[in-house]
Amino acid sequence: MADRRPDRLQALRRALDAAKLDGILLTSLPNIRYLTGFSGSSALLAVTHSELLFVTDFRYDVQVGEEVGDLARISIERQSLWDGLWRMLGEAHSVELMGFESAQLVHRDFERLLNAGSRWQWRATVNVVEVLRERKDAGELALIADAARLAGRALEHTVSGVRAGMTELEVAGALERALRDGGSEGFPFETIVASGPRSALPHARPGSRRIERGDFLLVDFGAIVGGYCSDVTRTFVVGRADQAQREVYEVVREANALASRGVHAGMTGRDADALARSYIEGRGYGEEFGHSLGHGIGLEVHEAPRLARTSDATLPPHAVVTIEPGVYRAGWGGVRIEDDVVLDPDGPRILTDVSRELLEIG
């Protein structure tokens, strides 16, 4: 695959020019990975107009050479990463006004900028790199598609073995093993397996509850391939679905279909959200769709853009977003159907290739 890092750095430097910044200090690990390829858990990156200054700790001594190579000046620290940053930044020329990531720098480290970093001026920025990350290139799209496929196969494999009497934890374990066997590098978020009334809790951890016949079984999880995430939800009925379950399922399924077919680059996040919300409201379930329609996915499982009533921003082409309408009724249960969708310039393309029909399993 072509090395896209130089293009990304060039785009970042154009953004720095536009903001009249001499450089930017990055503390967000996904942003650092996007620009350098580094996949470890400890790093600082300063990008100036002429240099990349990269700091990590001794645990990543070997890895940083393999992943970052000669793209950056690299400092390996045994104590604090900040020591290496101040040393390298002190040697940089023509750097006075530096941006920092206001949403990814804790107050304690912000104070370091004002103290040890007082010879530079610091300006808060938000979303400088995140905006670049919204538009995926071909290599990124291929990885997200792989992650979506892997998740789909793991789900199908797992569901074929689900029976009444299993616990939510056992289902989670079978699913996570299938993800690993398929090659997932990790889990982008805590797997949700929620049965019966617990399916009404949008963020339920799997527990020791035994699945009963007649339960909804809601499964929300993802895979990671080459650092890129997928995020999928399906809701099943164990045994036979009753009429109320069929009706709610059908509302959510239709909302998912309307939004997945209708979402496109150029519309606002609010208008995308409305594709599903208007339909659900029209069917009388508006109060029971409490969350927003979706979010971008990529190196992070929640990233820009947002598909929500409160989002005026326009969806860019080549973004990948989730479409995940849901209807939840406390004490009874809930249904969510979630797909990953690429906003190709000529229309939406659904990556999640798992049936959306109501499946009665077990």
Next chain:
Amino acid sequence: MADRRPDRLQALRRALDAAKLDGILLTSLPNIRYLTGFSGSSALLAVTHSELLFVTDFRYDVQVGEEVGDLARISIERQSLWDGLWRMLGEAHSVELMGFESAQLVHRDFERLLNAGSRWQWRATVNVVEVLRERKDAGELALIADAARLAGRALEHTVSGVRAGMTELEVAGALERALRDGGSEGFPFETIVASGPRSALPHARPGSRRIERGDFLLVDFGAIVGGYCSDVTRTFVVGRADQAQREVYEVVREANALASRGVHAGMTGRDADALARSYIEGRGYGEEFGHSLGHGIGLEVHEAPRLARTSDATLPPHAVVTIEPGVYRAGWGGVRIEDDVVLDPDGPRILTDVSRELLEIG
């Protein structure tokens, strides 16, 4: 189990008195869980001398009632948690000087304190709740012991099925499934399965490398029970160990044993670290033990106290710490042996009940 939350709040309020604070805003989710029992992923908590003000979002509407109950005034927000905070704090009496968590508040939210929160004075604090969390009560110790036992059984079950030719990912999948089947609520950190030369990378993600006869196989993982973590590492040899492997293993095993037996409340983190380091240095491997000896575990898998050359702090009684010496040689491999140890007042008690002998497996 007795509700220990009132005791914890009383201890926190004593700390606020000592710091002459009228209250504290908590943004660390583990700290919020410790004080209120809330296990969700979105919350703010303000503790004043007379009240607890708790804010979460609509996703946790049901859960917050079950977990927090009437311990706090609760506000459920659809947009920003901060709206609810300012509203409730505005109704509080005799609150002028508030602490905040400098290491757990990003700059963007710090600016909220200065703007929307400008009618209060704000003072940066560090480790106010973390210090309370160092000393575990009987209920916490029981949960960590359960998590350590669960991890031990899952490891033994998994290792019995490891064969040359399996990938690291497959071993991770089998282990994670065994953890789920044993009841683990999640994974406290990304499972490390590193084989052959990759065992020299202290933070290797499992990959598609096939395990070969003669490889080291390093496995570092944990379980979660009732929110509390365990953290264990074992290093195996697949097939027959050679002389160099035996020698390095024996050095690490002896360092682990010396430190696990010698660590006790009242010593500094530096002196604890030296229990293992002096021995490893004496055997000529000092340069190859690059990280510190260990860290506290509890609601977080890395918490206070630290067992490190740079830590002057005294280890308190009833802390639970990891003892994890290692020796790593780039390109060849590495060995780490990690146990969880309670610092009982009358001496250390090892929770990890898995053999520390060199096991030749597969």
